[in-house]
Amino acid sequence: MTLRTRVLLLGVGLILAANLGLGAVMLAVQRQQVLGEVQLRARTFLDVLGVATVGPMASNRIDALDQQLAALIEQNLDALDIRYVAIVDTDLRVLAHSRQSLYGSTLNDAFAKEAAARDLSVVRTVRDEEGETLLVSLPVQTRVPDEHGIRWGTIIAGFGLDRLTSALFRTLIGSVASILLVTLVAAALAAAVLDGQIVRPLGRLTQAAAGLAEGDLSIRADVIGHDEIARLGNTFNQMADTLERNTRNLEDQVRSRTSELTESNRRLCDVNDRLQHLATTDGLTGLFNFRHFDATLRAELRRSARLSAPLTLLMLDVDHFKDYNDHCGHPAGDDILRRIGEILRARLRATDVPCRYGGEEFAVILLDSGKDAGLEVAEELRQRFEETPFAGEEHQPEGRLTVSIGVATFPMDGESAEELLRASDRALYAAKQAGRNRVVANDPGVQKEG
Amino acid sequence: MRGDESHMRFADPRHARVARHAWVPVALLAVAVTSCAPPARLPPPKPSASAASLAPGCLPGTVVAPRLRIGVPSHGTPRTLGHEALANALSRRLALPVEIILLDRYDEIDEGMANGLLEVAMLPPLEYVKARNRDPCLTARLTLVFDGTVLYSSYLVTRKDSGLTGLRQLVGHSVAFVDQTSASGWLFPVARLSELSVDPFRSLSDVLFLGNHRAVIEAVIDGRATAGATYPGALEGARRDGLDVGALAILGIAGRIPHDAVVVRPDIEPSQARAIIDALASLNSTTAEGRAALSFGEGLGGFVPSTDAFYDQVREVVRQVGRFAGGTP
Numbered sequence: 032m033t034l035r036t037r038v039l040l041l042g043v044g045l046i047l048a049a050n051l052g053l054g055a056v057m058l059a060v061q062r063q064q065v066l067g068e069v070q071l072r073a074r075t076f077l078d079v080l081g082v083a084t085v086g087p088m089a090s091n092r093i094d095a096l097d098q099q100l101a102a103l104i105e106q107n108l109d110a111l112d113i114r115y116v117a118i119v120d121t122d123l124r125v126l127a128h129s130r131q132s133l134y135g136s137t138l139n140d141a142f143a144k145e146a147a148a149r150d151l152s153v154v155r156t157v158r159d160e161e162g163e164t165l166l167v168s169l170p171v172q173t174r175v176p177d178e179h180g181i182r183w184g185t186i187i188a189g190f191g192l193d194r195l196t197s198a199l200f201r202t203l204i205g206s207v208a209s210i211l212l213v214t215l216v217a218a219a220l221a222a223a224v225l226d227g228q229i230v231r232p233l234g235r236l237t238q239a240a241a242g243l244a245e246g247d248l249s250i251r252a253d254v255i256g257h258d259e260i261a262r263l264g265n266t267f268n269q270m271a272d273t274l275e276r277n278t279r280n281l282e283d284q285v286r287s288r289t290s291e292l293t294e295s296n297r298r299l300c301d302v303n304d305r306l307q308h309l310a311t312t313d314g315l316t317g318l319f320n321f322r323h324f325d326a327t328l329r330a331e332l333r334r335s336a337r338l339s340a341p342l343t344l345l346m347l348d349v350d351h352f353k354d355y356n357d358h359c360g361h362p363a364g365d366d367i368l369r370r371i372g373e374i375l376r377a378r379l380r381a382t383d384v385p386c387r388y389g390g391e392e393f394a395v396i397l398l399d400s401g402k403d404a405g406l407e408v409a410e411e412l413r414q415r416f417e418e419t420p421f422a423g424e425e426h427q428p429e430g431r432l433t434v435s436i437g438v439a440t441f442p443m444d445g446e447s448a449e450e451l452l453r454a455s456d457r458a459l460y461a462a463k464q465a466g467r468n469r470v471v472a473n474d475p476g477v478q479k480e481g
Numbered sequence: 482m483r484g485d486e487s488h489m490r491f492a493d494p495r496h497a498r499v500a501r502h503a504w505v506p507v508a509l510l511a512v513a514v515t516s517c518a519p520p521a522r523l524p525p526p527k528p529s530a531s532a533a534s535l536a537p538g539c540l541p542g543t544v545v546a547p548r549l550r551i552g553v554p555s556h557g558t559p560r561t562l563g564h565e566a567l568a569n570a571l572s573r574r575l576a577l578p579v580e581i582i583l584l585d586r587y588d589e590i591d592e593g594m595a596n597g598l599l600e601v602a603m604l605p606p607l608e609y610v611k612a613r614n615r616d617p618c619l620t621a622r623l624t625l626v627f628d629g630t631v632l633y634s635s636y637l638v639t640r641k642d643s644g645l646t647g648l649r650q651l652v653g654h655s656v657a658f659v660d661q662t663s664a665s666g667w668l669f670p671v672a673r674l675s676e677l678s679v680d681p682f683r684s685l686s687d688v689l690f691l692g693n694h695r696a697v698i699e700a701v702i703d704g705r706a707t708a709g710a711t712y713p714g715a716l717e718g719a720r721r722d723g724l725d726v727g728a729l730a731i732l733g734i735a736g737r738i739p740h741d742a743v744v745v746r747p748d749i750e751p752s753q754a755r756a757i758i759d760a761l762a763s764l765n766s767t768t769a770e771g772r773a774a775l776s777f778g779e780g781l782g783g784f785v786p787s788t789d790a791f792y793d794q795v796r797e798v799v800r801q802v803g804r805f806a807g808g809t810p
Contacts, residue, residue, distance in 0.1 A: 089629030089766055089782035121767060173626045173785055175739075180785040181626060181765045 038230070039222050046214045054207040061203065065195050069111070069165055070154055073190050076107050077152070077169035080186055084118055085171050088126065088183040096127040104129055112191035114164055118171070120184040123147055138187070142166050146185050162193040232260040236267060248275035313387035315365055316372030324386035324394055328448045331384075331398060335441055342441040343405030345395040346455035347371075347412065350433045350467040352391035359423035364391075367421055367432065374415050378408070394455070402440035402472060409436040409470040417468065433468035435459055444473045535751075536789065539618035542748040544597075548578040549757065552590045552602040553777075555583035563777030567764070570774040574760035587662075591615065600746050601757060606795045607664045609742040613789065616747065622758045623743035624787035626765070627714065627780045631787070635665035635735040636716070637673075638701055639708040640728055648733040649677050654707035655687035657700040663710075664738045664795065666694060670710035672798045673735035695719060701729060708732055714780060736798060739791055743784060762786060 080103050087095035096118055104113055118127040123138045146153045146168030153168040168187045174180020235253050242250035251271060254264035311323035319327070328344070335342040349355075349367065356364040371393060375385040384396040395412075397405050416434045424432035437458030445451035454473040462471035535541060549571065553564070564581040572579040582599065584590050587608045593599035595616070603625065604612055613619050624631045637656075639645050645654070651674070659666025667690075671681055681688055689706050691697050694715035701709040702725055720726040743761060745754040764771040765783030775781040 085629030086780075087629075089626060090780055091766060091772070171629075173629050173631055173782070175624055175631055175785055175787045175791045178786040178788060180631075181767075181783045183629065183767065183782075 033230075038225060039218075042218050042222065043215070046211070046218055050207055050211045050214065053210075054203060057206070058200065058203050061199055062196065065199055066156070066165070066192070069190060069192065069195060070167065072111055073165060073167040073188065074152060074154075074169070076103065076111060076113075077167055077186050077188060079103060080116070080118075080188075081169050081171050084127075084186065085173060085183060088118070088120075088171055089173065089181070093126055100127045100129065112194050114161060114189040114191050116186065116188040117143075118184060118186050119143070119147070121147065121182055123185075126184065142168070143185075143187055146170075146187055150182075156192070162191060163196065165190040165192055228258070229260060232264065236260070236264055239264075239267065239271075243271055243274070248278055313372075316368050316387050318372045318375065318393070319384060319386040321386065321388055324384065324388065324396070325448065327384050327386075328396055328451070331396060332441060332446075332448055332451070335398075336446070340399050341401040342451075343397040343400045343402060343408075344439050344441075344451050344455045345397065345405060345409050345412070346388070346437040346439070346452075346459040347393040347395065347409075347434050348436075348459055348463070349391040350429070350435055350463075351427055355423065355427060355432065358426045363423055367391075370419065370421065371416070371434075374412065374419060378412060378415060400440075402438065402443070405438045405440055406470060406472055409438050412436065413468065413470055429468065435462035435467045436470045437462055437473065438470060439473040443475055536618050536620050539747060541751045542746070542754065543750055544746075544748045545750045545753055546577070546600045548580065549575060549601065550580045550582055550593075550599050552582050552584050552593050552599040554587065554590070554603065554605065555585050557585070561777050563773070563775065566770075566773040567775070567777060570764055570770055571757075571760050574763065575756055594619070594744070594746050597746070597748075600749055601761075602744050602746075603741050604744060605664065605741050606739050606792055607662055607668060607799070609744065610792055610795050610799060612744070613792075618747035619744050620747075620789050621742035621787045621792060622745055622754070623761055623784040624791060625740040625743070625778070626782040626785055627740055627778070629782055631740050631785060631791075632737040633665065633712050633714065633740065634737055635669040635673075635710060635712055636731050637670055637708050637710055637733045637735065638698070638716070638729045639732045640701060640704065641730045642728075643707055643730075645707070645732055648674060649679060651679055651708055651732070652684045653686050655689060655705075656681070656685050657689040657691050657697045657706035657709040659694055659697060659710065660690050660692055664798075665712040665735075666697065666710050668795075668798055668802060669736040669738055672801045673733065675801060695722075698724060698726070698729070702726075710735070712738075718779065737794070739787075739795065742787060742792065758786070 080099065083099040083103065084096055087093070087099065100116060100118060104116060107113060113129070116129045117125055117133070117138060119125050119138055123143055125133050125136050125138065128134055142153070142155055142157070145155075149168075150170055150172075152170070153166075155166045157164050157166060166187070166189050168185055170182060171184050171186055172180045172182045232255065239250050239252035248271065251268045252264040254261050254268065311319050313320045331342055334340070349371065352364065352367070355367065368387070368391065372385070372387070375393065375395065379385055379395065379397075382398050384398070386394045386396075388394040395408075397408060400408070413434055413436055417431065419432075421432045424430070427433075437455045437460065439445060439451050439454035439458055441451055444454035458471045458473040461474070462469045465471060551568075551571075560581070560583055564583070568579040568581050571577075582593070584593070587604070590599065590602045590604065590608075591612055594602055594612075609621060613621075627633065637648060637651075645651065658670065661667050674681055674684075679685070687706075689697075689700060691700055694711045695718070697706075697709040697711050698715060698719045700706040716726050716729070743758070745757055749757075761784045764774045766772045766775060766781075771783065775783065
């Protein structure tokens with residue numbers, strides 16, 4: 032339910048409630064006033080009748096009573112809605128009555144008895160089959176002021192109130208309807224003014240706030256006038272200005288920080304890469320180091336076992352490298368080691384894992400390769416070393432720089448890393464013993480014996 | 482019974498026309514009535530229930546009357562069965578012999594009260610005021626009720642064809658009155674005329690004192706007087722007697738006058754005085770006995786308790802007329 036609807040319903044409801052309440056109060060008040068007026072008129076009527084009848088009552092001139100009563104009733108019938116008038120003596124015997132048939136009868140109702148017992152006028156309101164009736168009595172008496180006198184009898188009269196009440200109600204309904212109509216028109220005008228002055232500006236402000244909430248920082252409320260809502264709109268716009276400015280600044284800062292972070296992260300990755308490289312790579316030859324070799328060998332053995340794939344390990348050692356170092360110096364020896372690394376990287380597949388096992392000893396893991404393939408690769412490597420000229424190799428015992436290679440294959444030469452290393456190491460030893468510059472495969476029989 | 486119909490001294494038509502200067506002694510009498518302060522005969526009594534009806538400075542009476550004599554103005558009428566019925570009714574109530582004494586003159590009533598010859602008296606209002614001035618212990622105990630009221634009015638009537646519409650227009654015309662002691666037939670009309678600056682002896686062409694109300698009404702109907710002072714009961718009586726009252730119109734109303742007062746001789750013992758008053762008050766027209774006992778007075782319906790203050794309005798009119806007469810030669 033919109034604010035406009037609620038305000039209208041509230042206003043109309045309040046107006047209706049106020050009118051109904053006011054009408055009820057007016058009805059009650061005016062009824063009391065009318066009742067008081069009727070009582071006053073009735074008392075006056077009875078006073079006049081009392082003055083006119085006291086003489087005839089005191090002198091027992093009943094015919095005069097009838098004349099007086101008939102004349103006064105005729106004069107006041109319309110004004111007072113007289114239902115009946117009775118003149119009774121002190122024994123409540125009817126001396127005159129507006130209903131001729133009651134002459135000579137005795138009244139015995141409660142009001143008549145109360146009226147006869149009281150020295151003052153009695154007023155009561157009763158409701159019977161004829162409707163609401165105002166009963167008024169007047170003692171007919173003669174006395175000197177402040178003294179007791181002679182009570183001749185009592186006048187009792189009933190006055191209808193329904194006609195007056197109905198007239199009053201009709202008048203009041205007309206008044207309330209008129210007031211209601213006027214107030215509703217006024218309410219409609221007030222609602223229109225309210226709509227233009229409050230609801231619509233609030234709607235514009237709400238729309239702007241909704242746009243701002245959805246992220247449109249450029250949206251602003253239309254501000255008209257200088258009232259409270261206009262001040263609210265201006266405040267909202269100032270808030271939006273501040274929010275937009277702060278958001279822009281924050282975004283700039285975020286972008287800047289993000290850029291710095293990205294750069295830092297990149298550098299960190301580089302460092303990590305270098306660290307990873309340094310952790311897994313031999314610094315002299317550029318090949319993987321022993322730690323990487325060891326971890327890779329174990330992992331690949333598990334994979335090969337799971338896939339039932341062969342894996343061959345080559346153990347390579349430079350022949351008489353100590354002699355070379357002694358003769359050519361360690362820098363030259365280091366250079367030889369770097370050249371070996373280059374030869375290995377040049378020949379091997381990307382999936383093969385060449386490592387510097389230690390000193391002048393190298394190891395190569397040939398994935399998915401059986402013994403024959405391993406022997407072939409080993410032989411090719413041996414030949415490339417043999418054919419590659421190295422500075423100062425002429426001083427070697429063989430006149431050239433050569434390598435010996437031991438070959439062991441998973442799973443026939445060993446199922447674990449240790450077994451396979453021992454097997455390849457035995458084969459290398461056998462190659463050394465056989466004269467160096469050769470490739471020797473591990474002999475499973477030897478392994479068994481050993 | 483009406484005071485206005487009293488004073489038969491002027492009932493004789495030979496006394497009907499009086500000279501203007503007849504006003505002077507009446508005025509002097511009025512002045513004397515109003516200026517006469519009551520003598521302080523007794524010290525102020527202590528208030529008591531029995532002394533409630535006592536005038537200030539008066540002691541309770543001590544005389545227990547062996548019989549009751551009631552002085553009643555005769556108004557020129559003979560004794561009737563009504564008088565006897567009244568005496569009998571009171572005698573039954575009081576267990577005393579009761580005698581109704583008709584007196585033609587008010588001074589006879591005064592003398593009877595003063596000399597112990599009367600125990601009770603009925604006095605017209607003006608006579609009561611004068612008697613009270615003479616004896617401050619004399620107090621109105623009851624007021625007579627006529628036609629259901631303790632008050633009556635004085636009318637100034639004229640013929641409908643007189644062309645007069647107001648009392649001021651009486652200047653230069655003749656007016657008939659009852660006599661100088663009549664409340665409605667002289668005193669109150671004169672007071673009313675004086676309020677309107679109509680001097681009865683300077684402004685009117687003639688002043689007629691005709692002795693009773695019937696004569697006043699007849700004079701106006703006959704055209705012997707342009708207007709006349711009377712009261713409603715007299716008009717009703719004249720109508721019943723066949724006079725052409727319908728030819729008359731009321732020119733003005735003068736005051737509301739208390740009916741006759743009932744007084745008890747001040748030296749009567751209070752409880753007996755109370756019993757007498759109660760006995761009288763118990764008689765009214767609502768009972769057959771009461772109607773019989775009150776039949777001596779036309780329209781008399783009973784007696785109601787009264788006070789001396791109820792007659793202050795009469796004293797006020799007397800005071801007004803006295804001041805007016807003071808300027809009259």
